Amino acid sequence: MLPKPRFNVKNAILASLPLQDLAATGRFLEPIALREDMVLQEPKRHIDYIYFIESGLISLRIVGAESMLESAVIGHRGAVGALLPEGGHFSAHQSLVIFPGSAHRIRVEDLRRLMDERPEIQEHLSRYVQALSFHCAHSGLCGVRHDRERRLASWLCLASDAVDANVLPVTHHYLSSALGLRRAGVTQTLVRFEEQGLIRKMRGVLQIDERKCLKQRACSCYGLISDAYALPGSMTFGKAYHAKTVAVG
Known part of the structure; x- marks a missing residue:
């Protein structure tokens, strides 16, 4: 058989x-x-x-x-x-x-x-x-309610959760389009995150180095959305x- x-x-x-x-x-x-x-x-x-x-x-x-x-x-x-x-x-x-x-x-x-x-x-x-x-x-x-820095930090954390990885093949252009933000503002914020040691930007790839600190920069929506996926029960x-x-x- x-x-x-x-x-x-x-x-x-x-x-x-x-x-x-x-x-x-x-x-x-x-x-x-x-x-x-x-x-x-x-x-x-x-x-x-x-x-x-x-x-x-x-x-x-x-x-x-x-x-x-x-x-x-x-x-x-x-x-x-x-x-x-x-x-x-x-x-x-x-x-x-x-x-x-x-x-x-x-x-x-x-x-x-x-x-x-x-x-x-x-x-x-x-x-x-x-x-x-x-x-x-x-x-x-x-x-509508949250500023660029907190929205970007939240998106990076949610995407990292979704793929279960800290390396994200994402570009400034995509983040700008997806979040409805000016590309120059996205670049400025990511440069600031990198200077603070939260992330590293490489060619076409973004790596999260300090996830805990990045989560602290995220808006409250990140925690609420994460909790929604961790539903009670089995x-x-x-x-x-x-x-x-x-x-x-």
Whole structure:
């Protein structure tokens, strides 16, 4: 008898599922490489897949009139399109890969059927949706209420959490566009962070050297958003999870 195929999951939502639910979900999961600048979803377009992110970073953004503003970043603890199985058919956001990586994707109709059959899958996904919705809401508030330095520090910490790494392949131009800030102001603030030993800037890469101090510079939104992902109960979407290998079929 041939051994059952196995796959490894690093995504926090999938890895948090009971093994039986994960095995049932695994029959419908398809691995996919995420290339830089790859668009996973467009606003007002019908969505076919939900993407459980394994590695890399996705920008969730509002676009229009030749401009955009980022609402959230999604990494290994999240899923792109998570709102849709709970009743929606169209995305309000554009989802763009900004750091390349990988994901497991599943058709929306397959996930909806699984959630009907296995309510715990829906429960786990709903907890993440609540955290993501909170993230999006506070990003909007942050853009209105908080200054450039605190917003930049908050974004760097959130992105670092999302990819579970201190090295971020991000440019001044991207930070300026995503946060709706002047590029000169972004450069000035990053130079100040570097002079204070918080970060190091290299060609196309930014490294966080003093994470604790950078978190202290971040606005209150960072702590609130981080806490939203660390929900009470048996599951967390922060770093406290373990990858799982499961046999399917």
